[in-house]
Amino acid sequence: MSAVMKLKVIEGHLGSLSGFSKPKINYEQYETPAHIAAIALYTIQTQFESLENKLVLDAGCGPGMLSVGASLLGAAAVIAVDIDYEALQILNQNIEETETTNIDAIQCDFLDSEMYRWNNCFDTVVMNPPFGTKNNAGMDMKFLKMGLNLSSDCVYSLHKSSTRYISVLLLHRSHIEKKVREWGVKGEVIAELRYNLESSYKFHKHKSKDIAVDLWRLFHPS
Numbered sequence: 001m002s003a004v005m006k007l008k009v010i011e012g013h014l015g016s017l018s019g020f021s022k023p024k025i026n027y028e029q030y031e032t033p034a035h036i037a038a039i040a041l042y043t044i045q046t047q048f049e050s051l052e053n054k055l056v057l058d059a060g061c062g063p064g065m066l067s068v069g070a071s072l073l074g075a076a077a078v079i080a081v082d083i084d085y086e087a088l089q090i091l092n093q094n095i096e097e098t099e100t101t102n103i104d105a106i107q108c109d110f111l112d113s114e115m116y117r118w119n120n121c122f123d124t125v126v127m128n129p130p131f132g133t134k135n136n137a138g139m140d141m142k143f144l145k146m147g148l149n150l151s152s153d154c155v156y157s158l159h160k161s162s163t164r165y166i167s168v169l170l171l172h173r174s175h176i177e178k179k180v181r182e183w184g185v186k187g188e189v190i191a192e193l194r195y196n197l198e199s200s201y202k203f204h205k206h207k208s209k210d211i212a213v214d215l216w217r218l219f220h221p222s
């Protein structure tokens with residue numbers, strides 16, 4: 001494995017990227033903070049070598065925090081998909097500014113059946129899926145399932161830690177753990193992270209909120 005870009009350098013590059021100009025609540029558009037994205041991607045590469053020289057899919061990419069980070073960490077190519085054309089315009093600006101030439105941005109619905117044409121196509125799938133709140137209940141699990149269909153190796157996904165903590169206290173499996181068993185795959189939390197979610201929508205009562213998130217690794221058993 002070649003030398004990996006230092007964590008602080010990655011975070012510095014990602015911190016310069018443009019985010020959503022007008023986030024859309026119907027898509028649950030929240031930016032992945034540069035700090036979280038940098039640690040997640042650095043962990044994915046240094047612990048599992050799942051980025052360098054790999055074909056990577058960023059599902060629901062938004063402005064491309066994970067896409068650009070994967071490219072900086074040596075991905076052979078990154079396919080970044082999002083349903084929102086405006087988000088992809090911002091991504092293309094970020095691609096131009098960072099001179100990451102191996103990212104292709106595609107507008108599409110990640111959950112559309114046409115995505116199955118890429119079944120087992122990607123080495124690695126990364127995502128920060130909708131949490132599944134408001135009108136999008138279960139959306140995060142649908143993203144995970146599609147990611148597993150499209151990956152030939154691993155899916156790395158960010159999810160709120162709160163449900164896992166509650167499950168531990170109640171001595172039963174979390175929702176993700178139940179789905180992992182149901183789908184016949186393996187899953188583990190490989191990093192526990194925290195970030196301040198800045199107020200993005202009118203219904204937010206506080207300027208920021210501290211949220212704990214888990215970085216999950218899901219993969220098909222060999």
